[in-house]
Amino acid sequence: xxxxxxxxxxxxxxxxxxxxxxxxxxxxxxxxxxxxxxxxxxxxxxxxxxxxxxxxxxxxxxxxxxxxxxxxxxxxxxxxxxxxxxxxxxxxxxxxxxxxxxxxxxxxxxxxxxxxxxxxxxxxxxxxxx
Numbered sequence: 251x252x253x254x255x256x257x258x259x260x261x262x263x264x265x266x267x268x269x270x271x272x273x274x275x276x277x278x279x280x281x282x283x284x285x286x287x288x289x290x291x292x293x294x295x296x297x298x299x300x301x302x303x304x305x306x307x308x309x310x311x312x313x314x315x316x317x318x319x320x321x322x323x324x325x326x327x328x329x330x331x332x333x334x335x336x337x338x339x340x341x342x343x344x345x346x347x348x349x350x351x352x353x354x355x356x357x358x359x360x361x362x363x364x365x366x367x368x369x370x371x372x373x374x375x376x377x378x379x380x
Contacts, residue, residue: 261279261285262277262278262280262281262288263277263278263279264288271367271370272304272334272367272370273296273299274304274306274338274363275296276308276309277292277305277310278309279309280310280311281310281312281313281314281317281320282312282316283316286319286320289317290324297324297327297328297331297333297335300333301333302333302334302336302370303324303335304335304337304338304367306339307339307341308340308341310340311341311343313344313347318351321357322356322357334370336357336358336369337359338359338362338363339363340359
């Protein structure tokens with residue numbers, strides 16, 4: 251696992267985990283206007299690796315509309331590259347935001363990391379909308 255900490259964004263850090271099916275991104279902290287550019291940058295960088303990505307949301311303490319937009323933009327970028335980006339293990343606060351924004355209608359969201367990993371073993375579902 252590797253960890254990235256950017257001193258400019260002390261409230262959001264990232265750790266990555268290599269799995270056979272995908273790279274798992276473990277962001278920790280708050281995703282808001284002050285930190286969203288770092289989330290976008292790492293998603294864009296990961297899309298260039300040619301692998302599927304699971305974003306594990308278990309350590310996200312806050313996410314606003316800019317964070318949701320970054321996830322949607324990342325999802326579109328991955329789809330353009332014939333890769334998959336899925337979300338896993340959201341906290342209760344993040345789950346509420348996902349439900350309010352209907353994000354799960356566009357990006358697959360799984361209750362656990364293992365469910366997300368298992369989903370990547372199956373063929374991709376048709377586009378849910380974008």
